[in-house]
Amino acid sequence: MREDIGTTKYLIHAKIEANGVVERPDVVGAIFGQTEGLLGDELDLRELLKTGRIGRIKVDIKSTQGKSSGTITIPSSLDRIETSIIGAALETIERVGPCEAKIKVERIEDVREEKRKFVVDRARELLEKFGETALESQEITGKVKESTRLEEISEYEGLPAGPGVRDSDAVVIVEGRADVLNLLRAGIKNVIAIEGTSVPPAVTELSKHKTVTAFLDSDRGGDLILKELLQVAEVDFVARPPLNRSVEDLTRKEIIKTLRNKVSLEQAIAEARRKPATTNEKTNEIGRLENTISRLRGTLKALLLDERLDPIEETQVRDLKDRLSNATGVKAVVFDGVVTQELADLAAEKGVSSVVGMRSRVKLTPQNVRILTLDELRRLKYKK
8 A cells, every 4th residue: 555644535636837947845835825815714724734634745846958847745634625625726826936837736536445445455355365254244345245256256168157166076056147146145156057947068067076966946947957957967965945035035144054954866856746746727827927037037138928938039128019019929928127007008909918027017907918026926826
């Protein structure tokens, strides 16, 4: 960091040019002399210097070919407004000694911001060195964690992963990038995401050489991924969050607890067999819609689905109304956004039976159209 500047909050940085040869005492004298009485007693530079609210004025000036130029630095422990007034007062100085002169303030530096940056950078280094931290959830701590998390997430064969995947004897397989980030927040670095319902070959190969824990959402999507994992990879343990919760939403304490309570593959299969089979078509539809909207969260994308709830077309949310207007055979619209009255009315015109968004602002639901949100789908799903 910089030299010790005590309780200084700000540094006034200015440039000086003079049409003649002048030295530091001339500049300092001009500053005190020509601002005296200009700003009143409360902002008199001599008094501020005596009380320590203005620090020692630093002048670095050189003369060449009969002209002088250099820099002026003034430390200030005043507030922002008062410091700015002092800076503006410098620019009223027109002479230094016998020479015409011009002073221009280039910037006012917030010294505390540099200190904050040092604290964040140093804390990040300590966090990386010692692992877990007991820091409180404050703004600076958040910056440290965010910086560390973004640096830690990497790739393994093109898949989002933590830095410990290659060297660790065990890995945790999750569904998506958001899950990887959440586990990194909890200090778990041997994590990798499959990014979709199809298990990549890299995960299959990885499972042959490491102890594998499948940490998947407790929904139909998680069930389908687990089934495929069992077919193409070697899974040793299974961990699932509580019902109505996703891995990406769990707190650090919940993540640690869930992973500690993981069960062997054999036990997970036995528990799945004990669950009663669901044959109700409506329940199955609710589950599929809930899984689809969960996967779209944060993507700003929309899906148009057919009678079997299979995708017809994927588009950006901003283009949804235009695409829906020109589409045919659409039974459901699922998108990462807010359901408006205009969209609901358009869906009714197109014969769409379900519109699913993150939130709804529909005041009058059209006949034969269901308006659903992610929270409503989850309540319906787990009520069954």
